[in-house]
Amino acid sequence: xxxxxxxxxxxxxxxxxxxxxxxxxxxxxxxxxxxxxxxxxxxxxxxxxxxxxxxxxxxxxxxxxxxxxxxxxx
Amino acid sequence: xxxxxxxxxxxxxxxxxxxxxxxxxxxxxxxxxxxxxxxxxxxxxxxxxxxxxxxxxxxxxxxxxxxxxxxxxxxxxxxxxxxxxxxxxxxxxxxxxxxxxxxxxxxxxxxxxxxxxxxxxxxxxxxxxxxxxxxxxxxxxxxxxxxxxxxxxxxxxxxxxxxxxxxxxxxxxxxxxxxxxxxxxxxxxxxxxxxxxxxxxxxxxxxxxxxxxxxxxxxxxxxxxxxxxxxxxxxxxxxxxxxxxxxxxxxxxxxxxxxxxxxxx
Numbered sequence: 081x082x083x084x085x086x087x088x089x090x091x092x093x094x095x096x097x098x099x100x101x102x103x104x105x106x107x108x109x110x111x112x113x114x115x116x117x118x119x120x121x122x123x124x125x126x127x128x129x130x131x132x133x134x135x136x137x138x139x140x141x142x143x144x145x146x147x148x149x150x151x152x153x154x
Numbered sequence: 155x156x157x158x159x160x161x162x163x164x165x166x167x168x169x170x171x172x173x174x175x176x177x178x179x180x181x182x183x184x185x186x187x188x189x190x191x192x193x194x195x196x197x198x199x200x201x202x203x204x205x206x207x208x209x210x211x212x213x214x215x216x217x218x219x220x221x222x223x224x225x226x227x228x229x230x231x232x233x234x235x236x237x238x239x240x241x242x243x244x245x246x247x248x249x250x251x252x253x254x255x256x257x258x259x260x261x262x263x264x265x266x267x268x269x270x271x272x273x274x275x276x277x278x279x280x281x282x283x284x285x286x287x288x289x290x291x292x293x294x295x296x297x298x299x300x301x302x303x304x305x306x307x308x309x310x311x312x313x314x315x316x317x318x319x320x321x322x323x324x325x326x327x328x329x330x331x332x333x334x335x336x337x338x339x340x341x342x343x344x345x346x347x348x349x350x351x352x353x354x355x356x357x358x359x360x361x362x363x364x365x366x367x368x369x370x371x372x373x374x375x376x377x378x379x380x381x382x383x384x385x386x387x388x389x390x391x392x393x394x395x396x397x398x399x400x401x402x403x404x405x406x407x408x409x410x411x412x413x414x415x416x417x418x419x
Contacts, residue, residue, distance in 0.1 A: 088182035129235035143291035
């Protein structure tokens with residue numbers, strides 16, 4: 081099942097995972113540590129496309145990331 | 155799913171049961187709706203208006219979503235990404251992977267990923283869709299090298315030039331590939347930001363570069379009326395100067411697309 085969120089409900093969704101957004105727009109842990117995508121990049125809230133299981137993966141919405149996601153490589 | 159058990163505590167049980175296999179949309183926008191949900195049977199979407207939930211209902215929803223997420227029964231997807239995801243899934247199903255498979259053990263892994271993304275971009279371009287954000291994504295993910303690969307791919311170089319060349323001579327292929335991708339000499343892709351002077355200067359520079367590299371020709375590509383006209387003006391300017399080292403040119407033009415092959419002397 082898909083749970084669809086948008087920019088207005090993004091913070092609510094991040095809150096489920098105890099994540100928030102820092103002053104520069106990056107998604108952070110409770111202690112302020114920036115989280116990483118499976119590709120090892122920090123990720124801005126604006127770039128977030130998918131959150132999926134697998135030690136909770138935060139996947140960006142660019143072509144390269146979503147190509148990997150749809151091919152099951154992430 | 156645990157989530158739907160929780161949902162029954164927020165919306166009428168009958169609605170929750172009817173929406174059992176629907177996707178869930180979380181909305182935090184202002185709504186005129188008097189209830190905290192909306193059912194879209196046609197698109198199979200159940201919308202929950204978060205700002206109409208009580209604190210307790212909010213906590214119930216979060217708790218149950220997290221529980222099902224933990225069991226890998228759902229994933230969260232941002233609404234603006236759904237279109238690209240849907241297109242990628244359809245593309246991955248229909249694409250035979252022929253071009254990519256050919257280059258699998260030939261190109262570096264990074265170039266292969268850039269080519270894979272570029273093939274999708276080309277598919278979208280052929281379908282008449284706006285590809286500007288995809289071009290930016292390729293540039294961001296793969297840098298200038300990715301841009302060149304994407305341009306070569308969109309112009310058909312990989313299938314029409316490189317595969318036949320590789321089958322004929324692996325050495326010639328690698329020489330060509332290095333020139334085309336590493337130095338970007340072989341093909342100039344004119345974009346809307348380039349003035350006639352920019353194009354003229356760039357063609358002249360590439361003619362000199364190609365000559366010293368032993369290339370027999372360079373190609374100029376343009377898509378769109380403005381780019382086509384600017385390329386023609388640049389060619390006229392170069393011919394008028396009469397100082398360049400090209401022997402003749404072949405022009406293929408159709409529906410605001412131009413390809414000029416400049417044969418070097």
